Structure formats: structure tokens, C-alpha cells
Amino acid sequence: MLSRSLAENPQTCFADLPSIIMLDFETTGMSPEQGARITEVAAIRIQQGEIVDRFVSLVNCNAHIPAFITQLTGITQAMVNKAPPVTEVLPELLAFIGNDYLAAHNASFDEKFLLAEARALGLASQHQAAICSVKLARRVLPGLPSYALGRIASQLGLRFKGQAHRAEADAEVAANLLLHIESHLKQQYVLGQVHPSLFVSINRLAAAKVPAYLSSI
Template sequence: MVVFDFETTGLSPEQGDRAIEIGAVKLVEGEVVDTFQGLMNPGRAVSSFIESFTGISNSMLVNAPPCEVVMAEFAEFIAGYNLLAHNASFDRKFLEAEFARINYDYTGSIGCTLLTSRRLFQDAPNHKLSTLVRFKGLPSDGVFHRALADAQMTAHLWMKLLEEVTLQSGVEQPSFNELLKLSTLPKQKVTVYLSKLSKQSRKEKPHR
């Protein structure tokens, strides 16, 4: 799977906002095997608010390749992989908008660590990425709102979520699709779902 994150000029591609940076971490069997990072020139100026929020300035973007070039490279990077993001509804909007500009149709699934953490870490103060990093003591260099750093922290969060499912259900290697389904459940049904996973896992184990 590929964990990814965008930094953007604003909140809505429907209002003309564009991506200015993408970062991604490729995970295979829980190990980081590759990373992807790229600044991209959106063809418009970045506001002072976005510059302050992300640390990405217009001077950093003026010589960056256009979005279309970086997104074509990203399409190759994710070929054959499912995707994962924190607050994926936001990143999905920009992914689809930028891919539409290069006529690329992504057909994999996209999971959300925000939704999954709301089900599994119901005692967290809130479910912002920075809060969860501190709450669970996840590795971090203290940098937030830069795409690769956020993708790396989200990858650590995903691994912690997998550990939590294993802890609560006994399923040693919960699948992407199992957590994808869990993320859509009402919170009060999470315990029942994990119990079902546990029973299913015990049935599938060979008898000695």
C-alpha cells in the first residue's frame, strides 16, 4: 500500500485550488520500501496563510515542475497499490482533480486513518494527526504540514492501528480490506466486528 499526503493552495479543487506538494511512503508487509516527494508549481501564487501553514513559499515553487509532471510520476509510483491517507476525503478530492488533468483513472481503494482511528482510539482527545502522534508516542521529527513527513507519520499510525486490531481481535495480520470496512462502521458496532474477526481467524487456523 502507499500512504500519501498533499499540501495545497487551499481547501477545494472545485474552487480552483491546486496541489503544491505530494509525499508518499510505500509499505510492503509493514516495511517502508520506497518514498516519493515532489513540490509542484500550481500555476498560481500561494497565499501568505498557506506559506505560513506549510512553510512552502512561492520562491520554492517557481522553479518546481508543473503539477501534471509530478502527478504523472506519482501515477507510476502507485501502480498496483491501494492508497491510504489521514482525512482521506480531503486528499482524495485533490488526487482525483489532479489525475483528471492528466486523464489518469486510479482504480484502487483508498483507506482513511482518521476514520479508522475514530473507531479504534475512541479515548483520544481528538483525531488530528498531530494529536494521535503524541497520544500514541509515534515516531516524529516534529515537522507537520509537509507532505512526506505527514505521510511517514500516517504510515506509523497505520501500523499502530493494525497492532490495535490484533490486540483486540487476535487476528495476527489484519488486512487492508478488513480495516477499510471497520472504518465505515458505527462506533458502537466496532467491538462486535472485531469479535467476528476473532472467531473467523480461529476457524481458519489449522487444527493440530
């Protein structure tokens, strides 16, 4: 079931900031190169410091759902067998993302599945640079005991509205983490607007260089 509703110059003022799409996939394994497929997707649009839209769906890739995945996520073989096919979900997901910035908690994981599933259908994602909320949190909020999504959410008082390890619940918590980081940057460094490219720039810096960089802008 579907539910829709300038790294080089991050200090520039922007009247209309581009959106960030916080993405989360549930999958059958860790790597598409080893045959893992997606089972569920949630994409949450963040714009002007607010969550404004979302795309959520189970996905049928005709894949076997291992027992440990069902135990972890609650996603069963019967659920994905009844879900919309990947040939339907992926084009709609890519259209939802468009050319906005992509974000994920451990972005390399979710981005590689997005690119692999798109490539298998002869499609391509047009998203701009990916923002990793794990790297971002490590650089902007140093010293926390853990940066795993569940642990950092608990430490910052961010509550899951659904079951952890389901795409929509995880994506929403990660989106709220990004908004928490944005608010922290605004307060700590007296910033007005935070362009997504600033997150990209912070991701690319060594952690030790981040405070001086932020102070300089």
C-alpha cells in the same frame, strides 16, 4: 526534487498482502472545485507492516501561494516555481500508487485532490478503496481527546521526523499511525495478518459495531 526509493472477505489469509500508499498533499486551499491546487506530495508505501518506499516532490501547478499557506507550511512561491511541473509529477505519482490501496489522514481531502489533478491531465488513478486513518483511529482507538494528526501523534508517542504540515513529515506520521493501529488489532483481536480490506471494512462500519465485528473474525 523527487525522492523514490477484499473488503468482502478480510479474514482470508494472504501470502503476499497488497501495499497501502499513505498519501499527503499540501495545497493552496481546501477544495479543487474552488481552484485550489497541490504544492507538495508525499506517498509512502506500507507493505507487510513496514514502510518500504516513498515518493516525495514539490509540485509546480503555476498557482499562487497565499501568504497564510507559506506561514502554515513554509512552502514559498519561489520553492514551487522551481519545482517539477504537475504534468511531470502526477503521472509519476499515479505510477507509484498503481492499483494498491490508498490511505490518508482525512482521506476524502487528499483523494479529491488526486482525482482532480489527474482528471485535469486526462489521467485516472487506478488505486483501490481509500482508507481514512482518522475514521480508523476513531473506531479502533476510541476515547482519545483528539484525532487531529499532530495531537494523536503526541498522544501515541509518534514523532514527526520533519516539519509538521509538510507532506513527507505528515505522511510518515500517518503511516506510523496506521502501523500502530495494525499492531493494536493484532494484539487485541489475536489476528495474524491484517489485509488492507479489513481497514476498509472498519471504515464503513458505525463505531458501535466495530468491536463485535472484529471479535467475529
